[in-house]
Amino acid sequence: MAWYDALFLLIGMVIGLMALGVPVAFAFMATNLAGALIFIGGESAILQVVDNSSSLITRFQLAPVPFFIFMGSLFFHSGLAIRVFDTLDKFFGRVPGRLCYVTVAGGTIFSTLTGSSMANTAMLGSLMVPEMQRRGYHWRMSLGPILGTGGLAMIIPPSTLGVLLASLAGIDVGRFLIAGIIPGFMLACFFAVLITVQIWMNPKLTPNYEIERVSLRRGLKLAVTNIAPMGLVVFMVIGLIIFGVATPTESAAFGVAGVLILSIIFRLFSIKVVKDSMLSTIKVSAMVFFIILNSSIFSQLLAYSGASAGLLGFATSFDVSVGAVLVMIFLALLLLGMFMDPVSIMLITIPIFFPLVHALHIDPLWFGILMLISLEMSQTTPPFGLLLFVMLGVAPKGTTLRQVAFAAAPFLACDLVLVGLMTLFPAIVLFLPGLM
Structure with missing residues (x-):
C-alpha cells in the first residue's frame, strides 16, 4: 500500500469515527486495532498491540501527570483559590477596571497550580463573571480577560497538556515545562497592557463605584498571608x-504536599476535600493515560505503514523556507482547533509534525511551545473552540457565542505578538532550559 493511502486510511478512520460521535480515545483504539490487522495481520497483530500497551503507559516521564492534576483539584476544592482572588481584589484598590486585572493576576497564579485550561476558565468564569456583571462591566471586559487568561494553563507549568505533548514527542519533560515560563508570563503582561489600552480608549467599558479602602499595611499583610504561601x-x-x-515527578509530589499543608494551615482541609480531589484526579488521569496509550500505538502504525516516512519525504521535497513550513503548520493547527479538541489534534499531528521538525533542524523545545500556543489560540476560535463553550456554560443567560468570540479576539492578537517575538528571539523559550 502506498504511503499516502495508508495515511488517509488511518487518519480518515479516526476522523470518521469522531464525526459519528465516538469518543476520541475509543476512535483511536478502534483505528489502532483495525490498522494492526491491515498492516500486520493475524492474531499476532492484536498481541503486538497488547504487548506494547503496558510499556507505553508505565514510563517514568508520565508520573507527574496525576500529581499535577491532584494538586490543581486540591487547590480548587479546598477553597484556597477563593482566598487568592479575595486578596487580589483588595490589593488592586481603586484601579479602573480592577476586576479585569484581578482576573489576569489570579488566573496566572491559578495556572501555575492547576495545569488545566478548562479548569482555569471554568473557575475564573464562575467566580468573576457574576461579580463583574453585577458591578456593571461591559460584557467584552468580563468575558475577554477570562478567555485569554484561561488558556495560560496550557503554557505556564505545570501544564498537563505540556507533559502530554512532551511525552508523546519524546522531549525532556522538565526542560519543556521550564521553557513555558517566560512565554506564559509575557503573555499575561500583554493581557494586562491590552486591558489598560481598552479602558483608555473607552472608559465606559468599566464602571466607577465605591469600594472599601484598604491601608497599605493591611494590603501587604493580606498579600503575605494569602498569596506568598x-x-x-x-x-x-x-x-x-x-x-x-x-x-518533574518529585517536584509535582512536593507541590501536592505544599497545597495539602496550606489547606491544613488555613483550616480548609477535610476528608471531603481529599475525596473530591482524588475522584477528579482518577477520572482525568485515566482519560489522559488511555489517550497516551492509543496515540503511541497510532504513531507506531504510521511508522510501520510507511506513512510517516512518506509524508516526511514529501514535505521536505518542496523548495520552501523553514519559515513558510512553520507558518503552514501554525495555520493547520489553528484550523484543526476550530473543529477538534487539543488532545485529538496532538494525537494526529505530533507523529507527523515532529519528524518534520527534526528534519528541518528546528529546536523541538521551541516548536513544542509554539504548538502549545497554537493550541491555546485554537481553543478560543469559533465555531468549536472548547474554551468558548466552557465560557458559555458559566456566562449569564443570553450570552451568545458571537459575543464570547468577539471578546476573545483582542487576546488572540496578543498570542500572535508573542509568536512573532518568539520567532525573532528564540531565547524567550530556550534561555531557562539552557540554565538547567
Missing part, C-alpha cells in the same frame, strides 16, 4: 526543576 508552592514545583534539585 502560593508562591512557595510554585517554587516547589518550578524552582526545584530549574535548580536540578528534583525531577
Whole structure:
C-alpha cells in the first residue's frame, strides 16, 4: 500500500469515527486495532498491540501527570483559590477596571497550580463573571480577560497538556515545562497592557463605584498571608526543576504536599476535600493515560505503514523556507482547533509534525511551545473552540457565542505578538532550559 493511502486510511478512520460521535480515545483504539490487522495481520497483530500497551503507559516521564492534576483539584476544592482572588481584589484598590486585572493576576497564579485550561476558565468564569456583571462591566471586559487568561494553563507549568505533548514527542519533560515560563508570563503582561489600552480608549467599558479602602499595611499583610504561601508552592514545583534539585515527578509530589499543608494551615482541609480531589484526579488521569496509550500505538502504525516516512519525504521535497513550513503548520493547527479538541489534534499531528521538525533542524523545545500556543489560540476560535463553550456554560443567560468570540479576539492578537517575538528571539523559550 502506498504511503499516502495508508495515511488517509488511518487518519480518515479516526476522523470518521469522531464525526459519528465516538469518543476520541475509543476512535483511536478502534483505528489502532483495525490498522494492526491491515498492516500486520493475524492474531499476532492484536498481541503486538497488547504487548506494547503496558510499556507505553508505565514510563517514568508520565508520573507527574496525576500529581499535577491532584494538586490543581486540591487547590480548587479546598477553597484556597477563593482566598487568592479575595486578596487580589483588595490589593488592586481603586484601579479602573480592577476586576479585569484581578482576573489576569489570579488566573496566572491559578495556572501555575492547576495545569488545566478548562479548569482555569471554568473557575475564573464562575467566580468573576457574576461579580463583574453585577458591578456593571461591559460584557467584552468580563468575558475577554477570562478567555485569554484561561488558556495560560496550557503554557505556564505545570501544564498537563505540556507533559502530554512532551511525552508523546519524546522531549525532556522538565526542560519543556521550564521553557513555558517566560512565554506564559509575557503573555499575561500583554493581557494586562491590552486591558489598560481598552479602558483608555473607552472608559465606559468599566464602571466607577465605591469600594472599601484598604491601608497599605493591611494590603501587604493580606498579600503575605494569602498569596506568598502560593508562591512557595510554585517554587516547589518550578524552582526545584530549574535548580536540578528534583525531577518533574518529585517536584509535582512536593507541590501536592505544599497545597495539602496550606489547606491544613488555613483550616480548609477535610476528608471531603481529599475525596473530591482524588475522584477528579482518577477520572482525568485515566482519560489522559488511555489517550497516551492509543496515540503511541497510532504513531507506531504510521511508522510501520510507511506513512510517516512518506509524508516526511514529501514535505521536505518542496523548495520552501523553514519559515513558510512553520507558518503552514501554525495555520493547520489553528484550523484543526476550530473543529477538534487539543488532545485529538496532538494525537494526529505530533507523529507527523515532529519528524518534520527534526528534519528541518528546528529546536523541538521551541516548536513544542509554539504548538502549545497554537493550541491555546485554537481553543478560543469559533465555531468549536472548547474554551468558548466552557465560557458559555458559566456566562449569564443570553450570552451568545458571537459575543464570547468577539471578546476573545483582542487576546488572540496578543498570542500572535508573542509568536512573532518568539520567532525573532528564540531565547524567550530556550534561555531557562539552557540554565538547567
